[in-house]
Amino acid sequence: MQKTLLIKALIVFGLMLLIGLPLLMIQETIKERMQFRQEAVDSIAADSVREQTIIGPILVIPYVEQYDERVEIAADKDQKSSVPARTEVQRRVMQRRLLVYPNNLLQTGTIDTDRRYRGIHQVLVYSGQHAFKGDFTVPGLEQLPRKTPEARIAVGQPFIALSIEDVRGIRNIPKIDWGGRQIEFEQGTNLFAFRSGLHAPLGAMPLVAAQQVKFSFDLGLSGIERQHFVPVAKNNQVSMKSNWPHPQFGGRFLPSPKYRQINAQGFQVEWDISSLASNAQTQLSSIEGEFKVPDSAPLGQVDRFSVGFIEPVNVYSQSDRATKYGLLFVALTFAAFFIFEILKSLPIHPVQYLLVGLALVIFFLLLVSLAEHIAFWMAYVIASAACIVLTSFYLTYVLRSAGRAIGFGVALTALYGALYGLLNSENNALIMGSILLFAVLAAVMVVTRKVDWYQVGKGVAVSPAKAHD
Structure with a gap:
């Protein structure tokens, strides 16, 4: 029933929030690395020059300058008040x-x-x-x-x-x-x-x-x-x-x-x-x-x-900007899984959601660690390729089809490509991000336009054995 669909949606939403915790930890790691880099700058400045x-x-x-100034001298307190104040010239x-x-x-x-x-x-x-x-x-x-x-x-x-x-x-x-x-x-x-x-x-x-x-x-x-x-x-x-x-x-x-x-x-x-x-x-x-x-x-x-x-590309600031889109990555992937469950009646366990989400999150940690040693674009290609291959391999068994897994891999590749475009177009990041979200929402609406949402709840979380019965 619809209650089953609602429970599954809440579980997926809770997993997405849970994935946000390691994302926050990675952001803190990036800030620490930025601090280490600043300490390196301060150390060199202390040893050489600022x-x-x-x-x-x-x-x-x-x-x-020497000048004469006329100053008024008050009468002594011991003298009678009738004694007037006097003036004298002081240098x-x-x-x-x-x-x-x-x-x-x-x-x-x-x-x-x-x-x-x-x-x-x-x-x-x-x-x-x-x-x-x-x-x-x-x-x-x-x-x-x-x-x-x-x-x-x-x-x-x-x-x-x-x-x-x-x-x-x-x-x-x-x-x-x-x-x-x-x-x-x-x-x-x-x-x-x-x-x-x-x-x-x-x-x-x-x-x-x-x-x-x-x-x-x-x-x-x-x-x-x-x-x-x-x-x-x-x-x-x-x-x-x-x-x-x-x-x-x-x-x-x-x-x-x-x-x-x-x-x-x-x-x-x-x-x-x-x-x-x-x-x-x-x-x-x-x-x-x-x-x-x-x-x-x-x-x-x-x-x-x-x-x-100063170096035009600061790997830490770039990595920090990338992690700000991390939760969006996870949300889009989980949404795709959820829709796949609805359209194909193929249940995906919450643990499988969690493992795929962690694979997406580890990309950001790989990115900053690799970027400390090689060019940022090379680090981005290696980290994204590693995560795409791992996720596609795992989804081959989760989705029970190599073709479906390849489709998700292509979608992830497009998503990583869009993120790289956002990172390299800081002045246009808002409009590019808005267009990306609009495109995703439009794709979801087109794919699910014929779904009868009053009926899908009956089979969302049903196992294959129960579905056969």
């Missing part, structure tokens, strides 16, 4: 700094990539050669900010600061050409907030009047996976080329479309950024501060852009 962020060059002019001395940013900054970089390994995990590292050139407008003495117009100014030793996130990546001792003078960079930026990096002492500068000074220098810099830049100049032009064919651009600014070339031999791109489009100067001046010394440099608060040297 991601790099370049800030600068910035001209820093330290100076001492104030204030240590100040002026950050001067380039007018124009042209940066040209060539970056080569290589691989480092920790066990089975590989990480991309890079080595770059960067050429900087541009100009500063050095202010005159009268243009330095001061508390009062009468304040006396004593200028210290100006210097060029270049912040580099991890100085272990510096591959040379750069020299800056400052208006025709060759000055060697020294360790440390001498900034308050962004301490890691280099500085070039410029010596005494009279600052009689504003003047324009041109500069240039070369910098060899290595890093891991990503290179970040902060657009500090009024006009920034950054050109970069590399042998890596799969760059990932990030941050607040993308390369100019007309100067963007990416092919199998590498990429060549260019950024054109003006200070009108970026708040980097304001942010840096605020963080560095004139009166406050921050405890750390919050790089995340500064406008920047970046290029990433």
